[in-house]
Amino acid sequence: MPDSDTRATGSPGGSPGGSPVGSPVGFPVVLVVAGASAHALGEGVDELVPREHLPALVTDLERRRGPRWVVWSAASGLRDVVDAGVAVGRCWDLAEAHRLLHGGWAATPGHVWAACRGLDEDAVPRARAHRRGFDADLFDVPDDPALVDGAGHLRADALGAWAGDPGRPTRLRELAGLALRCRDDQARSVASLAGDPDTAARLERVVWSESAAAVLCLELERDGLPIDRATAVSLIADAAGPRASDERDAARIRAERDALVLRHAPPGREQTDLRNPAQVKALLAAAGVDVPNTRAWVLEPYRASVPLVEALLRWRADERIATTYGYRWLDSHVGPDDRLRGAWSACDGAAGRMTAQNGLHNLPASLRPAVAAEPGHVLVRADLGQVEPRVLAVVSGDRSFAAATRADDLYAPVAAELGTERAKAKIAVLAAMYGQRSGAAGQALGDLERRYPVAMGLLDRAYADGVARRPLRTWGGRLIRLGAAGPPLGEGAGADEDAPGIRATETTDGGRASAGEDGAARAAHDAARGRYARNAVIQGSAAELFKAWAATVRASLGPVGGRIVLCLHDELLVHVPVARADETVALVARCLDDAARRWAGTDAVRFVTDTSVVGRWSDAKG
Known part of the structure; x- marks a missing residue:
């Protein structure tokens, strides 16, 4: 993660634009944008500005104060700022924090508020679509000025027409105040997942990097991928x-x-x-x-x-x-500037991978030669090597397996430990994470379980949780739902059922099969869900590490004049001037060491990259 700070959570106040004595770097300032206006609210900051002035306001506060921007989502609060070319530093994205804490994809302001207030997610109000050909419904009632309805829910159009009404400028401030409350509630929820202060700090850093990834998505949309x-x-x-x-x-x-x-x-x-x-x-x-x-x-x-x-x-x-x-x-999709652009998301709603549209994430290999650096530039392509087994070493806390990660090729020391050839050791490790137990994989897996019981035990517990429909949490605290929703944060079956340092959760359905499902079908569905859970806890954690790395690289590229132009699973593509290529290669490696240490909370597990400098994406090996 690229930043660290102390946090101020006092009530907003002070003179507009003023700087209170002792205000720390990274203190929260909410940005809410709707209609033609924007409001910034935090300790010593209380400013309503025309929307077109928002980039200048953010630039000034970044320079003087270095706050952590709190937004309902990066897309709603920071798009104008990013599109103006402003480098956004620290961020707390309420939507991404919500997806981390509560799982799934839905993360509107209404969902965020409901989760923070303990309200029923299914009762979150939805915006009503206008009927074509009508300016208003026959039964429309006069505008209700209340931001929160009688049941305690945030109104569906809170970030739309309601807040953007130019005749009621205080509405944006009211919505900003609620965002600050949600940030504090989310921070407490993050702390409640942790069993100790170090874990709490580590999980909070994951929120920061997930939020930074959401800002990176806006930059990827703005800059595009260079195309010949x-x-x-x-x-x-x-x-x-x-x-x-x-x-x-x-x-x-x-x-x-x-x-x-x-x-x-x-x-x-x-x-x-x-x-x-x-x-x-x-x-x-x-x-x-x-x-x-x-x-x-x-x-x-x-x-x-x-x-x-x-x-x-x-x-x-x-x-x-x-x-x-x-x-x-x-x-x-390829603009007049020869850049391929599409919408990006920092989370897929499942295990947390970044996703993109318009071919940015599934471009056929035969078209990769068309992805080329502009004149005077090169592409630095860096791909995490053997990332999932290395993540398993972190998540499980298996010291013996962690020792194998010190090697450039993790499978070599594992093979030596098992007394077998490298190819069979690789099959065993991958089979363990993907739940394959037949053939050669099953035979090798038995040896792996005897040599690395802690790592294999973590995967077995994940499988059992999947079969029973108990939701899982990744190393960074992301909830992976596997059936019914879990209980409130902090309640559950016990710390030994989850990743070290994170309290467990469980569902209320007890893993019962669907009505009418026969025994064979139920067993097949249970096994498939178990295999998914076994892998999701690793893939989800790997996605967190990748975003922490990407966020750290993003924050470090300014001096070399580079930009991240693609994030693909475990791979970064950085566009930099030719003269800064070697410096950038060293930078991405250094950033990985830093991000991995902060994300893992230890340097016992080593992560590696396969990095190359190329003119065209297709020239990179791997």
Whole structure:
């Protein structure tokens, strides 16, 4: 995490814009933006400004005070500031903190307020859509000035028309005051998860890095991913054919692509619709390939021996580019500045991974040569190595397994400990985290359980929690729901059921099967849920580490003139001037050491990166 501070939680007051004596760096200041106005509220800060003046206000307070900006969400409170090019420092994103503490995706101001007040989440008011063709409903009543309704819930339009009413400027201040209360409530909830002050501080740092990741998402949307347009056009043409002049021409080009497959079709099957799975299955059967479905992994074993299958799989890759990443995609999402842009999210609503739209997270490998640094710049690509087993060492607290992480290749010392070859040791470790117990994986897993019982015990408890529908918490405290909602924070079955230092939670349904579910189906569903839980507690924790690393790199790039332009699972892509490339390579490694130590609360586990300096993304190995 890139920052540390002391925290002031006194009631807002003082002269507008004034600086109280002894006000610490990192004290909370709320930013609420609605309509044409914005309000900043905190200790010694109480300013209502026109929305267009918000970037200047933030710049001034960043320079003089270094506050931690409290926002209902980074998107609602900081987008204007980020779009203006202002470097936002510390942040507490109420929505991201809510997702961390309570799991799931829904994190509107209403959900945040309900959770902080202990209200029923299902009763959170929803905004009512206006009926098309009507300015108002026949039964509309005059505007209710109350921010909170009779049941204690925050009104659905709190950040919209209600707060943005220019005739009622005090509404923004009232909403800002509620945001401060929510921040304090969330801070207390974070502390309640911890069994000791060190764990409480560690979990709070996770909130900071999750919030910083939300700001990074806004910067990624603003800056975009650099694209070599000419190369992109050439690659699309190789896969999809030339740009069609009209619909008739498009049909001709599609038919030419289809013909490359259908020339291998048995007699009578030349008119097969390759976009119809049932017809494709019949085509394959006529060619002697009897398969239960036409998924790629099912067909792959036939690729080398059946020309039809080879042609079909190639066609599918080209068809994906033609239909999803073709000329329309290029025209719609790559701007005149040759940057690919899409919406980003700091959390997927499940284990907490960052996600993006418009191909930023699932660009076909064949198009990666089009991702290229601008003239005078390079891409520093850094990928976390063997991150999940290293995270397992942290989460489990297994000292023997942690010792293996000191090696560049973790699997080598594990293999030596098991008395087997590296390949089998790797299979065993991955099988442990993904719940595979059959074949060679199952045999190797037994040895792993005997040599590393603490790490394997953590995974077994996660599996049992998944089967019983008990929610899990990651190392950073993120709630992963596996059925019914858990009890209030701080209540649960006992610390030995969760990651060290974090109190457990449990559900109220006792893991009962759904009505009408037979025994075999129930067992299969339970096992699948157990496997998911076994992996989610590791993947979710790894996502926290990645965001802590990304946030630390982001905060350190100013002196080298670099920008993060892509976050993909465990991989960072940084765009920097050529002259600062070596410095940036050292920077990302140093930031990983710092972020990992702060996130883990220890330096006993070593994390590594595979880092390279390239002109094009496709030039990076791995």
